Amino acid sequence: xxxxxxxxxxxxxxxxxxxxxxxxxxxxxxxxxxxxxxxxxxxxxxxxxxxxxxxxxxxxxxxxxxxxxxxxxxxxxxxxxxxxxxxxxxxxxxxxxxxxxxxxxxxxxxxxxxxxxxxxxxxxxxxxxxxxxxxxxxxxxxxxxxxxxxxxxxxxxxxxxxxxxxxxxxxx
Amino acid sequence: xxxxxxxxxxxxxxxxxxxxxxxxxxxxxxxxxxxxxxxxxxxxxxxxxxxxxxxxxxxxxxxxxxxxxxxxxxxxxxxxxxxxxxxxxxxxxxxxxxxxxxxxxxxxxxxxxxxxxxxxxxxxxxxxxxxxxxxxxxxxxxxxxxxxxxxxxxxxxxxxxxxxxxxxxxxxxxxxxxxxxxxxxxxxxxxxxxxxxxxxxxxxxxxxxxxxxxxxxxxxxxxxxxxxxxxxxxxxxxxxxxxxxxxxxxxxxxxxxxxxxxxxxxxxxxxxxxxxxxxxxxxxxxxxxxxxxxxxxxxxxxxxxxxxxxxxxxxxxxxxxxxxxxxxxxxxxxxxxxxxxxxxx
Amino acid sequence: xxxxxxxxxxxxxxxxxxxxxxxxxxxxxxxxxxxxxxxxxxxxxxxxxxxxxxxxxxxxxxxxxxxxxxxxxxxxxxxxxxxxxxxxxxxxxxxxxxxx
Numbered sequence: 062x063x064x065x066x067x068x069x070x071x072x073x074x075x076x077x078x079x080x081x082x083x084x085x086x087x088x089x090x091x092x093x094x095x096x097x098x099x100x101x102x103x104x105x106x107x108x109x110x111x112x113x114x115x116x117x118x119x120x121x122x123x124x125x126x127x128x129x130x131x132x133x134x135x136x137x138x139x140x141x142x143x144x145x146x147x148x149x150x151x152x153x154x155x156x157x158x159x160x161x162x163x164x165x166x167x168x169x170x171x172x173x174x175x176x177x178x179x180x181x182x183x184x185x186x187x188x189x190x191x192x193x194x195x196x197x198x199x200x201x202x203x204x205x206x207x208x209x210x211x212x213x214x215x216x217x218x219x220x221x222x223x224x225x226x227x228x229x230x231x232x233x
Numbered sequence: 234x235x236x237x238x239x240x241x242x243x244x245x246x247x248x249x250x251x252x253x254x255x256x257x258x259x260x261x262x263x264x265x266x267x268x269x270x271x272x273x274x275x276x277x278x279x280x281x282x283x284x285x286x287x288x289x290x291x292x293x294x295x296x297x298x299x300x301x302x303x304x305x306x307x308x309x310x311x312x313x314x315x316x317x318x319x320x321x322x323x324x325x326x327x328x329x330x331x332x333x334x335x336x337x338x339x340x341x342x343x344x345x346x347x348x349x350x351x352x353x354x355x356x357x358x359x360x361x362x363x364x365x366x367x368x369x370x371x372x373x374x375x376x377x378x379x380x381x382x383x384x385x386x387x388x389x390x391x392x393x394x395x396x397x398x399x400x401x402x403x404x405x406x407x408x409x410x411x412x413x414x415x416x417x418x419x420x421x422x423x424x425x426x427x428x429x430x431x432x433x434x435x436x437x438x439x440x441x442x443x444x445x446x447x448x449x450x451x452x453x454x455x456x457x458x459x460x461x462x463x464x465x466x467x468x469x470x471x472x473x474x475x476x477x478x479x480x481x482x483x484x485x486x487x488x489x490x491x492x493x494x495x496x497x498x499x500x501x502x503x504x505x506x507x508x509x510x511x512x513x514x515x516x517x518x519x520x521x522x523x524x525x526x527x528x529x530x531x532x533x534x535x536x537x538x539x540x541x542x543x544x545x546x547x548x549x550x551x552x553x554x555x556x557x558x559x560x561x562x563x564x565x566x567x568x569x570x571x572x573x574x575x576x577x578x
Numbered sequence: 579x580x581x582x583x584x585x586x587x588x589x590x591x592x593x594x595x596x597x598x599x600x601x602x603x604x605x606x607x608x609x610x611x612x613x614x615x616x617x618x619x620x621x622x623x624x625x626x627x628x629x630x631x632x633x634x635x636x637x638x639x640x641x642x643x644x645x646x647x648x649x650x651x652x653x654x655x656x657x658x659x660x661x662x663x664x665x666x667x668x669x670x671x672x673x674x675x676x677x678x
Binding site for chain 3: 118
């Protein structure tokens, strides 16, 4: 009973945030709705017992990636969206299409997926156990993703620095 | 303990802690004005009450009655929400901080902590990362050059120093083996060589991590020497230029609450928490750990204010270079050395 | 105790909202945020199935998804800044010719 109430509350906040992201015209409002979605998803992870994943979701996703998004929106001074012909076509076709797809998926999952039940804290994800997995079985993906992040950092610095900063440095 | 007793005890703890925290924030402002004043060879507040002790009350009344004007060109929803976000995130992290041992009143036994979560340190780090939003959004929503620049600079600075902050704490985590703040303090029990306490700063060798943490914390809380985003001579007042009265007071409260949280975490992780000589009658034995904890927090706040009165501020590019090119490699080196020492034992 | 399919339905709804945002929005940054929403929906699926099968690998995989999402967000936002620098617009309907 408590599980259902908590799940519904945080699930409703998630869906409300996601719908708000679609409905808002200014990107800063969409970014803040996405932060709300991520925070309520962290609560959902806690309901399933994944405490470390929930903490990392808040620290990394809501606290770093979304800050980056908010930063870029502030920097580029993004204004409200305009309506063009492309967007009208997309509204007409996209919304009914995805609504249909979404309803079919939900019906199939609720009726036919015999997935069983989950209790509160179903699989406790202690940091110790996750660290054991991460550094023993998943060591290779771990190292590869660290190289991936290094490449991403270098790429982002090169792309965002722009072509003129190099020539300016040579002139000085 | 039944559910009802648990809820009542928790509500009492929450009310008490929030009351103490808000009073501590007000009197930290008083302490800062006095100490900085004395360092600059002047008195500080002396008129309102003995030693100016009622000055925070006078300031509170002033902030409440000041005209709360909202400039017409701001983006209203975020303008009003940003200081609230800053204060909410600053005050929430006190929920996982333990102040002392378990106390027993009658037949109810409760820890001196609102809640003991086994990922307590991660929660504090998470709330610190979310605290960037209050600053960034206030700078942007004020719709003015100084605020936008101040907000951008402050958020970039806070995000950069968060990494060094987190990494400097991982050495302590390796030694303690748990994320729970109470567990970390319990891992610092006992003495070695007879009289030196087993704190992580001595026995664990985390003295370098302690200084990295302190420096990164000064940058996280936007205090001198890292307070360029809100410096008066540089950017008018940075991200809180367009704010007046209660909203400005909320930013102040958020900054000093962050200082207090940082001081609490430093004393828990590096200086052994509430450990100290315990003696005397029964009721004194319950109060003494709390007193030792408050003593450590007070020492930290004094060091914060001391540094503020002494050092000049960094230029922005010096600040960012220091964070990325010096603090981050040193904290990684500290982590590697600590891990090696623990693994080879 | 609630059926696990409730979590999967929530994950599906988030994913569908993400796809809808990707199709109907015209601002590049909002499109990017819809991609992040899709990734979050998938993360919830991973954690739900980890709970069902009792294996922590699901939660470990969520890490990798987050790291990849972080790397992709960094590079993608850098590309957006580069595009904005040349085209002076964030509306993708206006970025439809190779020539500026």
